[in-house]
Structure formats: C-alpha cells, structure tokens
Amino acid sequence: MNALLPMPVLLPMLAAAVKIVLGPRHPVMQRGISLAVLGAVLGIGVALLVEADRHGPHATQLGGWRAPVGITLVADRLSGTMLVVSAAVTLGVMVYAIAQDITDDEPVTPLSVFHPTFLLLVAGVADSFLAGDLFNLFVGFEIMLMASFVLITLGGTSARIRSGTTYIIVALLSSLLFLIAIAVLYAATGTMNLAQLAERVRELPEGVARLAELMLLTAFGVKAAVFPLSMWLPDSYPTAPAPVTAVFAGLLTKIGIYGVIRTETLLFPGHALREPLLAVALASMLVGVLGAMVQVDIKRLLSFTLVSHIGYMIFGTAMGTRAAVAATIFYVVHHITVQTTLFLIAGLIERRGGSTSLERLGGLARTAPLVGVLFFVAAMNLGGIPPLPGFLGKLALIRAAVAQGGPLVYALVAGSLVTSLLTLYALVKVWNQAFWRTPHALAGRRVVSDVRADAGADAPGLLDEEEPHVVTAGLPPAMIGASVALVALGVGYTVFGGPLVALTDRAADELAVPAHYTDAVRPEPLGGH
Amino acid sequence: MSPSITLAATGGALFACGLLLMMERSLTRLVIGILLAGNGANVLILSTGGHAGKAPIRGGHTRAPFSDPLPQAMILTSIVISLASAAFVFAIAYRSGRLTGDDEVRDDIEDRRVTRGDQELRTQIREQRREFRAWSRAQRRHIRRARADLRAGIREERRRRAVDDPARIDDYPEDPAARGGGGAR
Numbered sequence: 001m002n003a004l005l006p007m008p009v010l011l012p013m014l015a016a017a018v019k020i021v022l023g024p025r026h027p028v029m030q031r032g033i034s035l036a037v038l039g040a041v042l043g044i045g046v047a048l049l050v051e052a053d054r055h056g057p058h059a060t061q062l063g064g065w066r067a068p069v070g071i072t073l074v075a076d077r078l079s080g081t082m083l084v085v086s087a088a089v090t091l092g093v094m095v096y097a098i099a100q101d102i103t104d105d106e107p108v109t110p111l112s113v114f115h116p117t118f119l120l121l122v123a124g125v126a127d128s129f130l131a132g133d134l135f136n137l138f139v140g141f142e143i144m145l146m147a148s149f150v151l152i153t154l155g156g157t158s159a160r161i162r163s164g165t166t167y168i169i170v171a172l173l174s175s176l177l178f179l180i181a182i183a184v185l186y187a188a189t190g191t192m193n194l195a196q197l198a199e200r201v202r203e204l205p206e207g208v209a210r211l212a213e214l215m216l217l218t219a220f221g222v223k224a225a226v227f228p229l230s231m232w233l234p235d236s237y238p239t240a241p242a243p244v245t246a247v248f249a250g251l252l253t254k255i256g257i258y259g260v261i262r263t264e265t266l267l268f269p270g271h272a273l274r275e276p277l278l279a280v281a282l283a284s285m286l287v288g289v290l291g292a293m294v295q296v297d298i299k300r301l302l303s304f305t306l307v308s309h310i311g312y313m314i315f316g317t318a319m320g321t322r323a324a325v326a327a328t329i330f331y332v333v334h335h336i337t338v339q340t341t342l343f344l345i346a347g348l349i350e351r352r353g354g355s356t357s358l359e360r361l362g363g364l365a366r367t368a369p370l371v372g373v374l375f376f377v378a379a380m381n382l383g384g385i386p387p388l389p390g391f392l393g394k395l396a397l398i399r400a401a402v403a404q405g406g407p408l409v410y411a412l413v414a415g416s417l418v419t420s421l422l423t424l425y426a427l428v429k430v431w432n433q434a435f436w437r438t439p440h441a442l443a444g445r446r447v448v449s450d451v452r453a454d455a456g457a458d459a460p461g462l463l464d465e466e467e468p469h470v471v472t473a474g475l476p477p478a479m480i481g482a483s484v485a486l487v488a489l490g491v492g493y494t495v496f497g498g499p500l501v502a503l504t505d506r507a508a509d510e511l512a513v514p515a516h517y518t519d520a521v522r523p524e525p526l527g528g529h
Numbered sequence: 530m531s532p533s534i535t536l537a538a539t540g541g542a543l544f545a546c547g548l549l550l551m552m553e554r555s556l557t558r559l560v561i562g563i564l565l566a567g568n569g570a571n572v573l574i575l576s577t578g579g580h581a582g583k584a585p586i587r588g589g590h591t592r593a594p595f596s597d598p599l600p601q602a603m604i605l606t607s608i609v610i611s612l613a614s615a616a617f618v619f620a621i622a623y624r625s626g627r628l629t630g631d632d633e634v635r636d637d638i639e640d641r642r643v644t645r646g647d648q649e650l651r652t653q654i655r656e657q658r659r660e661f662r663a664w665s666r667a668q669r670r671h672i673r674r675a676r677a678d679l680r681a682g683i684r685e686e687r688r689r690r691a692v693d694d695p696a697r698i699d700d701y702p703e704d705p706a707a708r709g710g711g712g713a714r
Contacts, residue, residue, distance in 0.1 A: 142610045158628040179570040187577035
C-alpha cells in the first residue's frame with residue numbers, strides 16, 4: 001500500500017512530461033492518457049482513503065532517508081478524503097474541457113498547453129494533500145501555483161494577462177510569507193517534519209509559537225481568500241476559461257483551507273487564535289456575500305460567493321471542537337464539488353447565451369432548459385436548501401456552534417444564516433435575469449443597440465468596451481454529461497450522507513488526537529539509528 | 530543556536546526593499562521586488578543553519594563540527610522556484626508590453642466601472658451641493674431684503690401715525706411733570 005502513496009503525484013507528472021514531448025501530435029491518445037491518469041489518481045485516492053480509514057494514517061519515506069530528514073508522504077482520513085474529492089472533480093473538469101476542445105474549431109483549452117499544465121496542477125494538489133513535511137507542502141504549493149500561472153493566462157489575451165498579473169503577484173507574495181514562516185519554525189524547532197514539529201512546537205515559548213502560527217495562517221489565508229486577504233480573487237478568476245476557473249475555484253482555495261485545518265489541529269492545537277479567526281470568518285461571510293449581491297457578471301458573482309463560503313470553513317476550523325471540525329470537512333467536500341459545478345455551468349451559460357453578464361442574458365429557461373435545471377439544483381445546493389448537502393453542512397456547523405455557545409459564536413451563527421439567505425438572493429437574481437426574462441437572443445447574434453436598450457441609459461460607456469458576442473449553437477453532450485455528473489455527485493452527498501458524515505466524524509476524531517499522525521510517521525532523532 | 534544579527538538584518542532589509550518595489554505598477558520593478566524579497570527570505574533561512582564558517586557535511590567520517598545542511602538544501606529549492614517565477618513574470622511583462630505598449634499593470638474594468646459610478650455620484654453630489662448653496666444664499670439675501678423692507682415700512686408707518694395723531698398713547702410723554710406743563714395751558 002505504501003508504494004501507492006507517491007503515485008497521485010508521480011503519475012500526473014510523468015504524463016505531463018510525456019505530453020510535453022508529444023506536443024500537439026496524437027490528440028486522441030493524449031486525451032486518453034489524461035483521462036486514464038486522472039481516473040487512476042481517483043482510484044488510488046479511494047484505495048488510500050479506505051486503507052487510512054481501516055488502519056489509521058500511513059506514511060512512506062522517499063529517497064531512502066528516514067523520517068525527520070527524508071521526504072515523508074502521509075495519508076490520513078483528511079488528506080484521503082480531500083484527494084478523492086479533488087480527483088473526482090478534476091476528472092469531471094477534464095471531460096468537460098476535452099468535450100469543449102473537440103467541438104470548437106478554435107479550442108480555448110489547447111491540447112499542447114492545457115493538458116500538461118492541468119496534470120501538473122493535479123500533481124501539485126496531490127502533493128500538498130499528502131505532504132508530511134512543511135517544506136514539501138511548500139513545494140506542492142509551488143508546483144500547483146506555477147501550473148496555475150500558466151492556466152490563468154492561457155491564450156495570453158490582454159484581459160487574462162491583466163488579471164493574471166494580480167493573481168501571480170499575490171500568489172508569489174503569499175509564497176514568500178510561507179517561506180519566512182518556514183524559516184521561523186525551522187529556527188525555533190530545527191525540523192520541518194510535520195509530526196516532529198507537532199511535538200516540538202509544544203515546548204516553544206508562547207510568543208514564538210503565536211508568531212509562527214500567525215505567519216502560517218496568513219500565508220494559507222491568502223491562498224484560501226479569507227476576507228482581508230481575498231481582494232485578488234474576484235478580480236483574477238473570472239477571465240480564465242470556464243474549466244480553469246472551475247478547478248481553481250473548487251480546489252485551489254480549499255488547499256489553503258486544508259493548510260489552515262492542519263495548522264490548527266496538528267501543529268497548534270491549543271485554539272489560541274480562536275477569536276481572531278472567528279472574527280475574520282464573520283467578515284469573510286458578510287463582505288463576500290454583500291459583494292456578490294451587486295455583481296452583474298455571473299462568474300464574478302460566483303467568485304464573491306466563494307469568498308463568503310470560505311468564511312464557513314474558517315468558522316468551523318476556528319471553533320475547533322470535534323463536531324465543528326467534522327462539519328468543516330463535510331463542508332469542504334461539498335463546497336469543492338458545488339463551486340466547481342457552478343463555474344462549469346456558468347461556462348455552459350456563456351456558450352448558450354453568448355455572455356455571462358446578467359445585463360445581456362435572458363430567456364435561457366426556454367432556449368436551454370437542461371442548463372436551467374442544472375443551474376437551479378447547484379444554486380439551491382450552494383444556497384443551502386434542505387435536502388441538499390449545502391443545508392446539511394450548514395446545519396452541522398450551526399449545531400456544533402450552538403453546542404459550544406458564547407456571544408461571538410452566536411454572532412457567527414446569525415451571520416452564517418444571513419449569509420445563507422443573501423447567497424440565495426444573489427443566485428435567485430441570476431436565475432430570474434438569465435433564465436426567466438424575455439429572451440432577446442433567439443436569432444443568434446445580438447446587436448449592440450439592443451444590448452444598450454436592455455442595459456438602460458445609465459451604462460452606455462461600459463458596453464462600448466466589449467465586443468458583441470456571438471451565440472454558439474449547441475452544447476456537446478459530453479459537456480452536459482460532465483456537468484450532470486458533477487451535479488449528481490453534489491447531490492449524492494445527501495443520498496450517501498450517512499456514510500459520508502460517519503467518515504468525516506472519524507476524520508475529525510483522528511485530527512483531535514495528533515498522536516495518531518505522529519505515531520504513524522514515527523520520527524527518529526538524527527543520529528539515533 | 531544563536532542566529533547572526535547581520536544575516537537577520539540583511540534579510541529584513543532585502544525583504545523590505547522587495548516589498549516596496551512590489552507596490553509599483555511596472556512589472557519589471559515587480560520582478561526585481563520579488564527577487565529581492567525572495568533572496569531576503571533565503572538569507573533568513575540561511576541564518577537558521579548555525580554559525581558561519583563551517584562547511585556542511587563532507588563525507589561520513591569527519592568528527593569536525595558542521596553546519597546544518599538542511600537550510601541550504603531548502604534555499605537551493607527556493608532559488609530554483611524563484612528563478613522559475615521570475616522567468617514567468619518576465620514573460621508576462623513581455624506579453625503585456627506587446628499587447629499594450631508598456632509593462633504596467635492595468636486597472637480592472639469592473640473596478641473602473643465601480644469607481645466611475647462613484648465619481649459620477651461624487652460630481653452629482655458636488656453639483657447638487659453647489660446648487661443648494663447658491664439657492665440658500667439667494668434665499669438668505671431675499672429674506673434679508675424682505676426684513677429690511679418690513680422694518681422700513683414699520684418705521685414709516687410709525688412716523689406717519691405720529692404726524693396724524695399727536696395725542697396717541699404711544700407718543701404721550703410718561704413724565705407727569707411734562708404732562709402737567711401741558712395741563713396748565
């Protein structure tokens with residue numbers, strides 16, 4: 001089983017290397033390789049999760065060096081769950097991208113660039129989840145970031161270069177912060193191995209420990225787009241192609257959340273920063289959703305709801321009880337799926353309606369009823385309507401919060417309810433304007449004067465900057481299929497809610513006792529053999 | 530282990546300079562800022578490796594004290610990563626230069642839309658405030674003029690009444706002696 005551990009990192013990397021050599025040749029074989037590799041990562045992820053669930057965390061040492069010196073990979077229930085969900089989501093996105101690629105004459109996700117970079121991104125994500133070593137976690141982040149830089153500037157149009165620049169600079173700055181946090185922790189403890197760090201951090205003086213914790217949380221907070229550090233996200237995500245935005249929104253922010261959960265449960269389990277974390281969680285929720293309410297572009301609106309829902313996960317992590325951590329893990333699983341799905345559906349809306357701006361869309365319920373159904377289910381899921389997992393996640397969080405009590409926690413409960421309602425409002429606004437308004441665009445091409453008439457006289461200057469879009473005719477079945485599969489996966493968390501909640505409960509139990517993790521790695525002091 | 534103050538100060542200074550350069554709009558300066566800050570971070574990591582002047586592990590048999598090799602390995606990794614990042618940002622700067630003529634980071638269209646709306650609102654408010662001020666100034670002038678007219682009218686009226694009816698109680702002297710003078714006539 002230990003031989004399987006490096007595979008989620010190695011397989012996509014090797015496939016990416018093969019693809020760079022092949023370039024644009026053998027497209028059918030290359031697409032096959034991509035799907036096969038992602039499928040294999042999913043299978044290995046499931047195997048690792050089952051193994052970790054049955055026998056507890058297991059570790060493997062790479063490069064022939066033992067624990068504190070060599071590179072350690074660890075799979076426990078948390079990283080196994082994250083790995084499985086991310087693999088499932090990336091597989092869905094890859095099917096969607098390939099379908100789009102085959103149908104269009106001029107692909108938005110070209111084979112020779114998109115496929116190798118996407119696989120590298122998957123490798124970086126898997127490495128971040130499996131890393132048992134803080135520096136290896138940094139390297140995983142960097143692999144993922146370098147791949148994401150290429151993906152977000154795909155095609156090199158001026159809008160993507162502009163928004164990509166913001167993303168790149170913020171990401172590099174957060175990496176530097178992470179690096180300095182690593183320097184501080186190494187200077188204080190003399191180790192980078194997470195298991196050994198967890199033991200040595202307890203002996204640190206209070207000030208040093210808080211400094212290191214704050215620096216790590218800041219670095220992860222930028223990645224996760226927690227409120228004061230979230231300004232880059234709605235600016236940079238929406239311009240990228242739909243599959244890229246989908247996987248970024250679903251996965252990349254959750255790696256930041258994963259980092260926060262690890263920091264707060266394994267390295268610094270004392271909840272010393274509980275109040276500040278609760279405060280930023282509340283701020284993220286409210287600021288994010290208030291931003292979402294005023295947006296006119298669906299992708300920007302979804303980006304703002306992403307920021308607001310990151311607040312829920314920080315809320316759960318900050319409370320830190322077993323029930324709260326279990327609810328957080330459930331919420332992360334749900335949110336990865338539903339956010340990716342919504343961005344993919346926004347891509348479908350863009351194909352069918354020619355735009356993602358609510359000022360230009362209308363009547364999609366008649367022209368694209370299936371897209372309407374998919375959007376409706378996913379939107380209700382994000383908004384937290386009862387039978388869907390979005391509701392279950394919020395309910396679990398609020399139950400954990402009420403069990404804990406306290407004025408700040410109750411303020412957060414109120415804040416999360418308000419956020420949930422306002423999310424619903426924003427999504428219903430999208431539904432009303434994009435799907436229910438009188439259709440304007442049945443004829444295929446929209447005229448600028450028409451558009452200006454819809455938008456009203458108060459926004460004439462803005463529309464001049466954009467060229468009129470052409471409405472494409474059809475949606476390839478495989479794109480619809482990928483979206484349906486992801487919506488079904490999102491709803492499936494309710495159908496298989498019992499086993500899933502049991503799994504997240506067990507994962508939280510495991511995180512509550514850091515000794516499970518440290519015993520699995522068994523760090524031995526240098527020279528002790 | 531006691532870290533060297535020189536290394537810590539150098540690292541801090543490099544990082545501060547890098548951060549300052551990152552505030553610039555020009556992408557070329559941004560890259561230089563990233564490189565400086567990255568090297569600042571590397572120096573900080575280096576300072577965790579123990580005293581200067583000792584070599585990292587050489588061979589397996591020497592008993593001489595050696596400095597910790599792990600920070601140096603981490604710095605090597607981090608140098609490679611910052612090299613790749615810098616190369617990528619230079620490529621972006623080049624592309625941006627080809628597209629727009631310079632390498633400056635542009636404002637977001639959506640931001641511009643919001644700020645433009647904000648500016649419009651501001652000019653509207655300024656205009657309204659100016660109009661209101663002019664209006665209230667005119668009103669005040671008008672009131673002042675009306676009050677002056679009224680006062681002049683009252684004065685006129687009093688004078689006229691005093692002329693018409695000298696025996697009016699208002700004009701009657703209160704001093705009895707003065708009145709007595711009148712009665713003696």
